[in-house]
Amino acid sequence: EVQLVESGGGLVQPGGSLRLSCAASGFSFSTYWMSWVRQVPGKGLEWVANIKQDGSERYYVDSVKGRFTISRDNAKNSLYLQMNSLRAEDTAVYYCARGVWSFGYWGQGTLVTVSS
Amino acid sequence: EIVLTQSPGTLSLSPGEGATLSCRASQSISSTYLAWYQQKPGQAPRLLIYGASSRATGIPDRFSGSGSGTDFTLTISRLEPEDFAVYYCQQHGGSPPITFGQGTRLEIK
Numbered sequence: 712e713v714q715l716v717e718s719g720g721g722l723v724q725p726g727g728s729l730r731l732s733c734a735a736s737g738f739s740f741s742t743y744w745m746s747w748v749r750q751v752p753g754k755g756l757e758w759v760a761n762i763k764q765d766g767s768e769r770y771y772v773d774s775v776k777g778r779f780t781i782s783r784d785n786a787k788n789s790l791y792l793q794m795n796s797l798r799a800e801d802t803a804v805y806y807c808a809r810g811v812w813s814f815g816y817w818g819q820g821t822l823v824t825v826s827s
Numbered sequence: 828e829i830v831l832t833q834s835p836g837t838l839s840l841s842p843g844e845g846a847t848l849s850c851r852a853s854q855s856i857s858s859t860y861l862a863w864y865q866q867k868p869g870q871a872p873r874l875l876i877y878g879a880s881s882r883a884t885g886i887p888d889r890f891s892g893s894g895s896g897t898d899f900t901l902t903i904s905r906l907e908p909e910d911f912a913v914y915y916c917q918q919h920g921g922s923p924p925i926t927f928g929q930g931t932r933l934e935i936k
Contacts (some may be wrong), residue, residue: 746925756872756915758925772923787869806871812919813862815883817871 712786712815713737727797727825733790733807733818741765741785744811747792749803750820757803759794761811775801784794797825829921831871831928833914839936845851846903850916857909859920863901865918866930867912875914876901879886903933 719731731747734770760771760781769781782795790807802825808814830853840846844898850861858879863873874883879899889904903910916928 720907722864755867755930756917756927758923758927759918761925770924785876811879813874814864814872815874817873818870 712776712811713761715809715816715818717805717821720805720822720823722826723797724827725798725825728793728795729797729823731792731794731805731807731823733792733823734805735788735790735809736815740783740788743767743809745777745783745790746808746810746814747781747803748806748808748814748817749823750806751803752822762790779821794823797823799825801825828923829856829918829926830865831916831918831926833916833928833931835931836929837932837934839934840906841936842906842908844906846901846906846910846933848901848903848933850894850899850901850915850928852897852899852918854921856918856920858895858931859898861892861894862917864915864917865910865912866915905926908935920931 714736714752716734747759749759758764762769762781778796782791785824804820804822807818832851834849861879863876866872873897890903891901913930913932915930
């Protein structure tokens with residue numbers, strides 16, 4: 712069974728940093744593109760970043776470029792999102808998702824709240 | 828950026844009725860890269876349709892997708908109580924490479 716389990720969310724002050732993790736199991740993690748998608752509570756979905764199987768290609772939505780870094784450790788079947796210089800508008804539930812053109816599997820999400 | 832506009836914003840229907848949800852792209856996209864998701868409160872999105880018309884694993888055949896170019900449609904033939912949720916379309920292509928529509932809320936009339 713495919714499972715994606717996010718962790719690392721929480722309350723952080725504006726300007727602070729947070730590192731999200733996504734533990735993958737039940738499939739060959741190293742053979743899939745992976746993404747982070749976020750959702751402000753009560754609002755729509757926003758793709759944040761994705762990363763190729765070997766980490767050689769990474770893409771970001773403009774609003775997080777230079778602040779967020781997506782990475783992966785295929786030996787640990789894990790995906791990460793390092794978030795720096797956090798802003799109030801980064802407050803959202805962050806999901807990791809498997810795929811490149813569409814997302815067939817999603818984690819349950821982890822809530823990031825940026826507030827003083 | 829390819830903008831996806833979904834309509835209507837809210838659709839009020841009764842169980843047993845059919846539903847038609849629209850997704851219009853700001854520029855032509857390949858059907859290969861158009862997907863639909865269902866999201867219920869407190870849950871992650873669930874992939875329904877990929878490649879504009881292919882049902883994902885385990886999705887009932889009352890869900891169907893169609894369209895090409897800039898106009899895409901999700902059709903639910905006979906609404907079941909569990910179908911009332913928010914639906915999103917999503918495309919891959921351009922910069923940023925992935926965008927979602929703003930969603931259509933399907934509510935019980």
